[in-house]
Amino acid sequence: MAIIEQKTIPLNGDEAVAYAVKQSDVDVVAAYPITPQTIIVERFSEYVANGEVDTEFVCVESEHSALAASLTASLTGARAFTATASAGLALMHEMVYVTAGCRAPVVMAVTNRALSAPINIHCDHSDVMAERDSGWIQLWAENAQEVYDSIIQAFRIAEHPDLMTPVMVNLDGFFLSHTLENVQVLPDNVVRKFVGIRQYPLVSDTQGKKVPFKLDPDFPLTMGPLDLPDYYFEHKRQQEEAMHIAPKIIKQVHDEYAKLSGRSYGNGFVDAYNVDDAEIVTVCLGSTAGTTKTVVDQLRSKGIKAGVLRVRTLRPLPVEDIMRALENKKAVAVLDRSNSVGGQGGPFFHEIRHVLYGAQSHPPIVDYVYGLGGRDMPPALIQNIYKDLEEIAKTGKVKNLVQFAGVRE
Amino acid sequence: MITIKELTEKPELFTAGHRACAGCGPAIALRQIMKALRGPTIVTEATGCMEVVSTIYPYTAWNVPWVHTAFETAAANASGIEAALKVLKRKKRITHEHVDVIALAGDGGTYDIGIQALSGAAERGHDFLYVLYDNEGYMNTGIQRSGGTPLGASTTTSPAGTVIPGKTQHKKPIADIMVAHDIPYVATASIGYWQDLMAKVRKGLEVEGPAFLHVMAPCPRGWRSDTAKTMEISRLAVETCVFPLWEAVNGEYGLSPISKAIALKPDRKKPVEVYLKMQRRFAHLFQPKFQHIIKEIQDDTDKRWNRLLKKCNIPQVAVSKT
Structure with missing residues (x-):
C-alpha cells in the first residue's frame, strides 16, 4: 500500500x-x-x-x-x-x-x-x-x-x-x-x-444464547452486576x-x-534513540524525549555513547523491549516527571527498575525526579544527568539512587 | 387506569428470585414500575439495595437491558445511554423507533451522593425517567441516615441515645428541588397506591425530557416494622400527609386523587402518631422526654402540607388536630 x-x-x-x-x-x-x-x-x-x-x-x-x-x-x-x-x-x-x-x-x-x-x-x-x-x-x-x-x-x-x-x-x-x-x-x-x-x-446471555455485547432491548444483558x-x-x-x-x-x-x-513510533511500544550501541541511557516518557534526543546528538558528536529510550506504552508495560534495550548498558537513568512520596523514587523508576530485575545483567540504575508542576527540563540539566551516568559507568558506583533535577535544594 | 386483570397479563421484567428481604418496599416498587413500561427500555441503576439483591452474578432478575456502574452515577449513566441511543438512531445503527431510559436510585444515591449528576442531567434536558425509591436511609450498608431520613428516626449513624433523639434534621424536599429544575414532569408516588404509581411511571416516560418520580418504599429492616405491614405503612404515610401524592406538570402542582380527597375532607387526615407508632425507628419518641419531637414532626408535616395546598391552589380548610 x-x-x-x-x-x-x-x-x-x-x-x-x-x-x-x-x-x-x-x-x-x-x-x-x-x-x-x-x-x-x-x-x-x-x-x-x-x-x-x-x-x-x-x-x-x-x-x-x-x-x-x-x-x-x-x-x-x-x-x-x-x-x-x-x-x-x-x-x-x-x-x-x-x-x-x-x-x-x-x-x-x-x-x-x-x-x-x-x-x-x-x-x-x-x-x-x-x-x-x-x-x-x-x-x-x-x-x-x-x-x-x-x-x-x-x-x-x-x-x-x-x-x-x-x-x-x-x-x-x-x-x-x-x-x-x-x-x-x-x-x-x-x-x-x-x-x-x-x-x-458476542457473549453468552443467561440462556446461553450468543448475543452482541451492548445494551440492546432485543438481547437484554445485565451489565455491571454484583x-x-x-x-x-x-x-x-x-x-x-x-x-x-x-x-x-x-x-x-x-x-x-x-x-x-508513513509514520511509526519505534516498534509501537518503545522508541529507542541511539540505544543499540549506547553505554549510557536515559529512559523517559512524553515530550522530554525530544529535548533528550537533541542532547544525545550533542553527546554523540563528542564521541560519547549516549542513548534515550522513550516508553510509548506504559500499559501494557513492554517488559521484554525495555529489558533487551537496557540490560547490557553501563549505566541507566530514569527521568521521572512524578514522585512516589516516600517510595524511593518516582513511579516510572519503580516500573523500569522492576523490569531490570529479570534481566541477564543488571546495569546500575538511578532516578531523577524532574519537572514537577511544569518546571522546565532544559538541555543543560539533561547533560548533567548524562555526566553523572558517565561517572557511574566508569566507577560502577551509585552515590545517589534518587535525585531531584532542577529543584532548589 | 390499569386493572388487576390486565396487570397479570403483563410480562415480569423484574422477576422473582431476587434476594430482597421479606416485605421489601423497593422490590415491590420495582415490580410495579416494570409493569408500567410502554415499550423497549434500558434501565440503569445506582449502587444500592435493589442493585445488590437483583444482580448477584451469574444471576439476574432483569429481563430488560440493565447496567450499574457506581453509586453516584444513575443520572450520568442515563445521560450517556440517551445520548448514544439518539446518535445511533440518527446513524441508523439501531432499529428501534424509540427506547425509553429509566434511572433507578435509592435515597442515598439521590438526595446525597448522586444529586450533582441528577441536577446536571436535568439541566441538560436528557429524555429519561429518574425513579427515586426512597426507603429513608442507607439500608444496604446497615441502616445509616441519609438526607432523606426523616426527623427523629433512629439509624446507626443517628442513633436514639439518652441525649439525642435520633436524627435531628428534617428530610430534604427532593421532589420540590427537582420541580425547581423546571423539568416537564415531577411526581410523588407510593407503592400503597399502585394504580397511581403506574400511571405516573407512564406519564414520566411519555413526556419529552427529564421526568422525576419520588416513590416512597418502606424498608422493614431499617424502619423496624412488621414485614406484613409494608403496604399499610405506605398508605399511612399518605393518609397522614407525611408523604402526600402530587404531580407537577411543567411546574404546575396538582394533588393526586388520594391526597386530594384528604385536602377536600381534612378530617380524613390522620395524625402522624399512627404512622410513627408502626415503626420502631421512632419508638424512642414515645418516651416522655422526647415526645415533643412528635409534635415537631406533626407541625412540620402540617406546614409542608399547607404549603403544598397553596401550590396546588387548594384553599386550606383546617389543620389537623394533634
Whole structure:
C-alpha cells in the first residue's frame, strides 16, 4: 500500500486530539473542561456547532459524570470519547476502574498536569500515575503529530473485539497541549475507513444464547452486576488476559497505520534513540524525549555513547523491549516527571527498575525526579544527568539512587 | 387506569428470585414500575439495595437491558445511554423507533451522593425517567441516615441515645428541588397506591425530557416494622400527609386523587402518631422526654402540607388536630 498524500496543518496537541476525534466517526463525547485540556472540548464544541461532526456532545457537570456517561454510551454501542487532566482525572478515578472493569472501549485523552496541593496547572505526570493499575491501556505521545496518530489508533485498539479495553492517550500539558506544531493529517475518508464502524463481540446471555455485547432491548444483558468472591477474581483475571493479547493488537494497528501514513513510533511500544550501541541511557516518557534526543546528538558528536529510550506504552508495560534495550548498558537513568512520596523514587523508576530485575545483567540504575508542576527540563540539566551516568559507568558506583533535577535544594 | 386483570397479563421484567428481604418496599416498587413500561427500555441503576439483591452474578432478575456502574452515577449513566441511543438512531445503527431510559436510585444515591449528576442531567434536558425509591436511609450498608431520613428516626449513624433523639434534621424536599429544575414532569408516588404509581411511571416516560418520580418504599429492616405491614405503612404515610401524592406538570402542582380527597375532607387526615407508632425507628419518641419531637414532626408535616395546598391552589380548610 502506498503512503497516502497528506496535508500539513498547524495544530497544538489539544487541537490535534480534537481533529483526530472529529475524523474518527465518534458517536458520543461527554466531557468537562479543565486546564490544560480545555482546547480539546472547545474545538470539538465548534465542530458540533458548525455541523462538522455527527456526534452527541454531552457537556456534563463534572469529570465523574463525563466518564460515567462515556462509559454507558459505550456500553449502549456508541463509539465514545472523553478528555481530562489532573484534578479531573482524580475525580474520575472511581470511574476509570469501573470503565475498564465493564470492558467499555472508551478512548480518553489525558493532558497531563500536576495534582494539587499546592494548586498548579502545569505539566507533570502525577495525575495519570495514579491510574497505572486501573486496567487501561496507556499510550504516551512525544509531540502533537504522535498525539494525532495515537488517538486514531486508540479507537481501533480499544474496540478490538478480543480486547474491549479502554485506552488513554497521554500528552504533556502545555508542552504539547498548547504548543503549535506542523501536523500531517490524513484525509477524512481514510481515517473513517481505518477506524471503521464499531463491532461488538458476542457473549453468552443467561440462556446461553450468543448475543452482541451492548445494551440492546432485543438481547437484554445485565451489565455491571454484583460480583462476589466466587466470580470477581476470575473477571479481574480476564482483564489481565486481555492485556496479554494487547501487544499483538497494538502492534498490528501501529504497523497498519504506518503503512498508510508513513509514520511509526519505534516498534509501537518503545522508541529507542541511539540505544543499540549506547553505554549510557536515559529512559523517559512524553515530550522530554525530544529535548533528550537533541542532547544525545550533542553527546554523540563528542564521541560519547549516549542513548534515550522513550516508553510509548506504559500499559501494557513492554517488559521484554525495555529489558533487551537496557540490560547490557553501563549505566541507566530514569527521568521521572512524578514522585512516589516516600517510595524511593518516582513511579516510572519503580516500573523500569522492576523490569531490570529479570534481566541477564543488571546495569546500575538511578532516578531523577524532574519537572514537577511544569518546571522546565532544559538541555543543560539533561547533560548533567548524562555526566553523572558517565561517572557511574566508569566507577560502577551509585552515590545517589534518587535525585531531584532542577529543584532548589 | 390499569386493572388487576390486565396487570397479570403483563410480562415480569423484574422477576422473582431476587434476594430482597421479606416485605421489601423497593422490590415491590420495582415490580410495579416494570409493569408500567410502554415499550423497549434500558434501565440503569445506582449502587444500592435493589442493585445488590437483583444482580448477584451469574444471576439476574432483569429481563430488560440493565447496567450499574457506581453509586453516584444513575443520572450520568442515563445521560450517556440517551445520548448514544439518539446518535445511533440518527446513524441508523439501531432499529428501534424509540427506547425509553429509566434511572433507578435509592435515597442515598439521590438526595446525597448522586444529586450533582441528577441536577446536571436535568439541566441538560436528557429524555429519561429518574425513579427515586426512597426507603429513608442507607439500608444496604446497615441502616445509616441519609438526607432523606426523616426527623427523629433512629439509624446507626443517628442513633436514639439518652441525649439525642435520633436524627435531628428534617428530610430534604427532593421532589420540590427537582420541580425547581423546571423539568416537564415531577411526581410523588407510593407503592400503597399502585394504580397511581403506574400511571405516573407512564406519564414520566411519555413526556419529552427529564421526568422525576419520588416513590416512597418502606424498608422493614431499617424502619423496624412488621414485614406484613409494608403496604399499610405506605398508605399511612399518605393518609397522614407525611408523604402526600402530587404531580407537577411543567411546574404546575396538582394533588393526586388520594391526597386530594384528604385536602377536600381534612378530617380524613390522620395524625402522624399512627404512622410513627408502626415503626420502631421512632419508638424512642414515645418516651416522655422526647415526645415533643412528635409534635415537631406533626407541625412540620402540617406546614409542608399547607404549603403544598397553596401550590396546588387548594384553599386550606383546617389543620389537623394533634
